[in-house]
Amino acid sequence: MQDLTQLLRETAEDLLKRKAVGVVIGYGHTGSRGDMTAVFARTPQQVSQLALDGECYRNLAVYLNKPEVRKLGRCAIVVKGCDRRAINVLIRENQIAREDLHIIGITCEGVGDPKMQKCRFCTVHNPPDCDTVLGDPVDIEPEEGEFAAVEAFETKDIDARWNFWKEKLKDCIRCYACRQVCPLCYCKQCVVEKNIPQWVETSSHLRGNVMWNVMRAFHLTGRCIGCGECERVCPVGIPLGLLNQKLIQQVKDKFEFTSGMSADEKGPFSTFDLGLDTDDGIL
Amino acid sequence: MCTCNTATAAEDALMDVDYVPYRMRIDKVTAETPDVKTFKLVFENEEQGEAFTFKAGQFGLYSIFGYGEATFCVASSPTRKGYIECSIKCAGRVTQAFHQLNEGDIVGFRGPYGNCFPVEEMKGKNVVFVGGGIGLAPVRSVIWNVLDRREEFGDITICYGARTVADLVYKDELKQWDARDDVKTIFTVDPGGETPDWTGQVGFVPTVLGEADIPAENTVCVLCGPPIMIKFSLPVLTATHGLSKENVFTTLENRMKCGIGKCGRCNVGNLYVCKDGPVFRCSQLEELPPEF
């Protein structure tokens, strides 16, 4: 991967030197522990902080929503295939314009050691519609079905499933790390912060926690691209990916829709076609 | 500043806080402006009411059960016993709910908290009150406090303005103050906010304040209002009228939850607005990080 790092630095340096972008958002082994975190290269000198390797598991698309980052100017951003899907959703939901981005796609065989679960059924190893692509095309078959985890979970009966979620959700401390790391949770004021009326209780008792986590999953229905960042950052280990994956499955099943595959798509909840509606409805 | 935060042995029991408010009944609701109402609250428990004291500038947390608590200065004067008043502008969840309440309804009150305007230090001095909009509420507490002990103070000037005539609060009291021989009043509304029968001035508070006749010597000022008014009034007071910033007092309105220096919300630098304020000398504010 050393070559790719070099290529990335050259690309970034070129972009910054000719002022095509104000910042290159990428990965780098920053800090004394060497963890792979976000790097914001704003000068040609800073590109030496950038790196690429198998630890690029973060979805950097979240930073495109930060006003502090947008202030730095036009953004170049390093994305894997899954992250690229998040950008498609941001474009389709008018959060960012394609021309305001220089997308540096990296082909990806999967990240993490052991490989993250989302990588085992990934089908976007080669990020589409990028301005620069780094890495050789990847052609590998999924190791497991997209909904293997959901299907395994659903072999349990309803009481067992509910008990499982109660056990998990009671630990939620309402730190909102899931929301803050999510590239698609870009609301300036989250519904949980709206208090006229108070739709969602902010107390971290089971009732408030169920309300919050279910509400968030619902809000991501037809939008979530399954990057798994919410689950990764949850400090108390709530398997939020399982919740989101279930809704992704439902949307695929009922609407034949997979979020983030292109920027031109319309989400199932932002389109309504009377001709396709065969339901009598409630009225 | 004042020493009203220092507990005496008798007050010691009050220093244990369990966040349960006093039970208050709304005795009177006065619509001041289209979006400001004044609530007169009396203690349901008479003993509590008799034991209750506060000083001008102190604040409390007013609450409606089911909606929450909100922070306001006590707008009535400590010299008027047996009740407290607060003037509430309709803005957020709690204040909107307050505006739906009627006489007889029950609300909660925790307080009084915070420091106060140094009324004792003002004795023998000329006092200039400068208020803008709803910012007159904390000033009003000091005004009545001073007027009820009128002989202890020098010249008194009240300079008050609002965006429009309709936005002036305490209209009856403005008349009372205006009618007194021992108080100089300057009332103003922003240009365009006047009505045909408006007899006061037209102009922004800092402008009319600049034209006022205010003694430079032995004068203190109480200044409350929107940040923009404070920003432009302060140089008028210091440069034009020769007051020192040590003698100009104002209140900060940072968000608070506990009111007692615990919840960490209202800090400006190492100060807690709820404990070290809400009353500050303008000279003090200059030393603080600009986070208010």
Place this chain on the structure above:
Amino acid sequence: MTDPREKLVVGAGWQEKLVDALHGDNVRVLAPVLTEGTAEFREISAAAEMATEWINTRTPVKAVLFPRTEALVEFERRPGEDVQFTAADNEAVPTVVLGARPCDLNALDVLDTVFNWDYRDKLYAERRAATTFVGVACTRSDEACFCTGMGGRADDNEGSDLFVRPMPDGGAVLEVMNERGAALAKRLDGAAPAVGTEELVPPAQVGAGPFDTEKVKEWLDTHFDDDFWTDMSLKCLGCGACSYLCPTCHCFDIVDESDWRKGQRRRNWDCCSFAQFTKHASGHNPRPEQHSRCRNRIMHKFKYFIDRFGRKACVGCGRCIRVCGAGQDLVDILAEITTAAS
């Protein structure tokens, strides 16, 4: 480190005896219990439930005294009647906490200060009075631990009522630190005496060297406005994980929750990293940008709290580093400030 009032040497089985005795007294016993790869303080009914190998609990011991959510006031509104309200039932349960780490117990000093200076927080104070803390020297650490960087140590007895120095055979040297610790030690009368030598499990080696926090503070004193804050905060996503799990962070919110008739006024953990934390109903926000909020967090721990109360509000437990989803690292931040100050 403080010299203990008394030392006791007990053999293996002392924890069982202590837990049984406390249950006999109807005292609630909390101890680290392993749950899915992490340890958390849970109520235990037997010493065997207690974790044997753990570095630190996921949630700091502060949660015992200052829970993440608690009712303050109960209220009810019956049709045609005035609202009724009363203090929520928060009677402090007599509790012994076993297996608290020195860093967490060191942090109680910060909480004690905040909740008792001037006004006293009755709920905190009553729980504090009803709780005895048995600290235990760390014999393991991980790469996020940096208590030594904050002037602590893996076997610091400060903040413990009774302090445990484990021996390899399951026995321990118990240090009685105060009256409460002495009362607890009494319940161990007749515990099996130790066998062999009083050789201790060596305390954990913690990597971080001591930070010159005075130097850090000097820099903070004069660098409220600095590009450093913008740079260090770009990464921060503005969640509350670091604060919520910090043993010294103590910000809270007070909210009302109710259905139409009944409800509660509750106190919940809150966090100065949240964008809405200081925002007024008018829309004005004194800390409108992430860098101002990140700065407040660092300033509060290493400057404001020192200015105000004479001690720093960090004990080096490392939780903020472990839980940060963005990879923010307080040790690196302090190192950078130290470098900038030199």
